[in-house]
Amino acid sequence: MKVKLAENYGFCFGVKRAIKIAENSPGSITFGPLIHNPLEIKRLKNEYKVDVCENIAELSSDKKVVVRTHGITKSDILKLQAENFEIVDATCPFVTKPQQICERMSADGYDIVIFGDINHPEVKGVMSYAVGSVFVVLSPDELLDAKLGDRVAVVSQTTKKESDFVKIVEFLISQKREVRVFNTICNATWDNQSSARELSGNVDIMLVIGGKNSSNTKQLFDICKSGCKDSYLVESVDDLDTDWFKDKGICGITAGASTPDWIISKIVEKVREI
């Protein structure tokens, strides 16, 4: 099978940085999974003894705590500081930005709208910085009953699709006198998405490699499905099904921002052999 890789795919700046931080902190513990890729988390545990803990109460005070790339809530940071943990912050700088915007804008009297998934750790972190009203939505409909003031600031989860973000903004503009729009979708997301869009329209089958709990991977999968109906989301080589490739000429491959190269290489190799 012939393989074509997307022009931009895989690890983004924030993920690379977070992994470097974790590798430089052997024996540490990350508060929540460092990135949304179970296999890479497993590698960090095996090779660097970097463990994962989901609950502050269970953290042992003799270990460095690494803040995950998606960031954590303001109250959790304050708790860690209050308990004198040694903290290493691996929050992606592109995530720190909406946190700061959220804090500053709500202090300035703006109501905050976050375009994102309320259950995603990044969004939980960002919204925790608001001191006033904050609304987390995935579509304009969810704002119909929102009691928003006349001045609204909007940010986006870093890994979302811009065209969906615009829909939220469009709705707000029609309703509010001032809408302060901060496009916090990160460049890596944008680059990976536009490359995936282009490639998926020119192949017979498309693989999106990434964690099934990864927001940006799911967005890529969504985009690829529009370009190529035979698109599949795979986490590892074990997810591949040779039946998918029957009578197909070219297989396009992209990968989420939290997918390490070693996983991608294995899959590319395997597909080439089919």
Place this chain on the structure above:
Amino acid sequence: MKVKLAENYGFCFGVKRAIKIAENSPGSITFGPLIHNPLEIKRLKNEYKVDVCENIAELSSDKKVVVRTHGITKSDILKLQAENFEIVDATCPFVTKPQQICERMSADGYDIVIFGDINHPEVKGVMSYAVGSVFVVLSPDELLDAKLGDRVAVVSQTTKKESDFVKIVEFLISQKREVRVFNTICNATWDNQSSARELSGNVDIMLVIGGKNSSNTKQLFDICKSGCKDSYLVESVDDLDTDWFKDKGICGITAGASTPDWIISKIVEKVREI
């Protein structure tokens, strides 16, 4: 001919206010036409001796100067003040708003984008308040080569279509980190436009009454043409052509924000007789 009037049409708050101001200043002179309706300007001259002057040099210092509803440039206001003219400001408060936003935002370091017609007096006035870069555009294409900074504030000419404003905003969001959107399209414009849209889809012929140099009237005409292919822009009863009404059942009528009721009544009467 059966006539149906749009739910909202004609004189807006700013125009009513400006006419009241002019009527209360008999013998005054307006700097540029008070509103974009030649017949109403003529009436103010005949009934209240309110004259029009286009050039500060030609103003006689013994007369009150009425600032037109579209506003004038900051430098013209300063000149009038410097020459001690008695000034009566009939600028629509909905126009004062984008002037103030433009001044404040550019002082705060934002580049300004105005969605509007660079030759319209309102836009000339608004842009004159910018202390930094300002770009006046009617479509996103015009921004392709604009050297805009990373923080942009956007306002709209008060009489423009919201859907076109959104296109400018959408383009800017994709390019810039912060876009501060001030929807300065006035409510009257919005109400008149949405009523025109609704009515034009349910009639056989549609008349839009207003000055041919009136921005909001032209927008209404544009909207009506989409709803009803037999739409006509008329300034007075003299523009009517009975041929238009042949084999038509219902005639819809709307009017721009600067169209006085007495002109509308004459036309309605005439159409009913056809």
